[in-house]
Amino acid sequence: MTPLLVFSIIAGYFLLLMAISHFTSRKADNSTFFTANRKSPWFLVAFGMVGATLSGVTFISVPGEVGNSGWTYLQFVMGNMVGYAIIALVLIPLFYRLKLVSIYQYLQDRFGQNSYLTGSGFFLVSQTIGASFRLFLAALVLQIAFFDAFGIPFYVTVFVTIALIWLYTFRGGIKTIVWTDTLQTTFLLLAVLISIYMITDQMNLKAPEVINVISNSDLSTIFDWNWRSDRNFFKTFLAGIFITIAMNGLDQNVMQKNLTIEKTSDAQKNIFWFSLTFFFSTVLFLALGVLLYKFALDQGIEIPESTDDLYPMLALNHFGVMAGIVFLLGIIAAAFSSADSALTALTTSFCVDILNIPKRKQESQKKTRLLVHIGFTLLMFCVIVAFNEINDSSVVNSVFKVAGFTYGPLLGLFAFGLLFKTRVKDKFVPLVCIASPIISVILDINSTVWFNGYKFGFEILLVNAAITCLGLFLLRRRT
Template sequence: MSPILVFSVIAGYFLLLMGISHFTSKTSDNTTFFTANRQSPWFLVAYGMVGASLSGVTFISVPGEVGNTAWTYLQFVMGNMVGYAIIALVLIPLFYKLKLVSIYEYLKDRFGQNSYYAGASFFLISQTIGASFRLFLAAVVLQIAFFDAFGIPFYVTVLTTIFLIWLYTFRGGIKTIVWTDTLQTTFLLLAVIISIGVIINHMDLKTSEVFSVISESKMSKIFDWDWRSNRNFFKTFLAGVFITIAMNGLDQNVMQKNLTCKNQKDAQKNIFWFSITFFFSTLLFLALGVLLYKYALDQNIPIPERSDDLYPFLALNQFGIFAGIVFLLGIIAAAFSSADSALTALTTSFCVDILDIQKKEKNQKNIRLWVHIGFTLIMFLVIVIFNAINDSSVVSAVFKVAGFTYGPLLGVFAFGLMTKRTVKDKWVPVVCIIAPILSVILDQNSVTWFYGYKFGFEILLVNAAITFFGLWTLYIRKPGFL
């Protein structure tokens, strides 16, 4: 694919985003930026959240990972469905009742100021690293597809990419994101559907034969019952439930979109319909994975060493120009639909939770603007550092550690919702720091200490449990409390 064609695709895509930004940010203010004036149609939010939830990591990794772990990822997604139901039935009513802008305001009301700052800080750290990592993957693809041809250094690629995201989000904020997410979800799903269609056409398969190829493949195995495996069904399913609650229900990035709906009932409909759409979208990615490996085998194409490289390699080099263009749009959409909302959520959380912007009488809009610029620069620096490390094992470790920071959030919220106990607020941040440290130690030594047992996603539950127990020890006895 020629660099000029790639440039034209990217330029056209961003012109669409800028057009949406222009129409959604008219007469915008801080309320528009933070909550979209709570006027978003629920079905629009539900559809757009699919792209944001899948992200660039899922777009590239899930099809390739089929060659390593088959369809066992679907066990995790099954758990996700239960997690989304809990979010809809428990968290959504709570957040709407309290009329929150940032969901971490709940911690201030429940425990105190220190707990509030701890929850917001863990979110800011996790989201900054996670969003930067996802955008890093997209920047790498753009570097290979376009910028390398002109000798443009990687940091310029990153700076250009993140500046464009800032450009279409700095005025309308979450209101713009709700609408751009629908466009990005469409491109993401089209990329998968068209890729499947291209493979079917190249392999001259009939519709009935496609289902047979997928169902009869060893790569379509869903369930793993080995108790020591990190893909064991019970571990993976339960992790799917609680990771969804922690990384969606307790994540300002995701919940901010849900809280833009007109009322609680609309927000709940949004969650239920989104989860169903998300499940079938994941099935598409897994089916694509089986077909990618089948295609490569039939065409005698060597499988890349890194499973993440399989889909990009075939889409950009084997499937033709049209499929390559759609793939490029898909990876950009997948990465940006998570990065742009993350940038908006980071700005919202810092302004509301740390700066308490709502109590400032003057310069609210300017403060928000500078915070938005600040997080844009921070994400740029984090991505450049990822690239400088240039060691996939180190980068993966950093990203995994960022995932550990959701454990304290899950533990603190669970403690707040499941008990009536009050705690010594000043010690809550200490507990939230100790819990992930102990979890990392357990994760690193589980094989030696627990007879070959390997922690998978369920390490989040251990992390949350340590936090919960730690808070239990901080109990303050007051009349009327258990």
């Protein structure tokens, strides 16, 4: 692909997003930015959430990770389905009943101001890291496909990418994102379907043969029953449940979209239909991973040292121009759909939770929101550049490993609040929430020595949340 073609694709895609932004941000105010005036169609939100949830991590890392762990990732996604059901049946009714803008306002009601700020603070840290990891992947692909040809350094690529996202979100906020996510999910799913078609076409495989190739491959192993393995079914399945609750149900980024829907019942339908679409989309990405490795083996192509590089390398260099265009559109869509909503959610949480912006005058609210939006844009830029300097592992594992430590206190706070009626000594809650990830890190590092070879996987989140709950129990007030 020539740099001019890549530039044309990026420019055309961005102009399309700007057109959507123009139509959705007319007469926009803070209510539009934060809640889309609670008038979003549930089916539109459900479809758009698929792209945001899959993100660049799934788009690039999951197909490549098939070479390391087969289809064991599907065990995790099976747990996700249970987690989404809990979100729909427990959390959605709660948040709608309280009419929340930021879901962390629940913690203020339940425990007090310190708990509220702690919960919001952990979200801000978690989301900044997670969204930056995802956007890093997209910037890396754009660097290889376009910016390297002109000798432009990586930090410029990152700045341009994140500046484009800021431009189409700074006015309409979540209302714009509900609509742009729909467009981006469409491009993302088309990209994987067309990639599968083009691979099988080059390998002269018909549909029944494709199914046989995938089902008979050693890379299609789903279940791991080794109790010491970090991919053990029970550990991974349970982690899938609780990571979903923590990273979706207790995440302002995801729940802000749900809260733009007018009625509780429609928001619940949104979650159920989204979860089914997400499951089958993940199966497509895993199938693509098997076909990528099969193609590389048949063609004698050397597998890159980093599995994250496999799909980009084959799509841009071995599948032809059309496949390269489709891949590029897919990765841009995946990156933008997760990063734009993350940027809006971070702005919302900081404005509502930390600055208490609803109590200010209207003109002051708008100016403050704009400055916060710019601030988080620059912060994400710095995190991505820093991550580029230290990245040495599969991004998909890095994201969930980090989430296991930073979302644990959030899960613990909400779980204790929902399961027990006890009040706690609010001023000590921040200490508990800081201590629990530190203890979890120590356990994770020493687990093989201390627990007879046991190795923590995604379930470290549960340990982290349990430590938080224990700390809150010890802080309970007698009255």
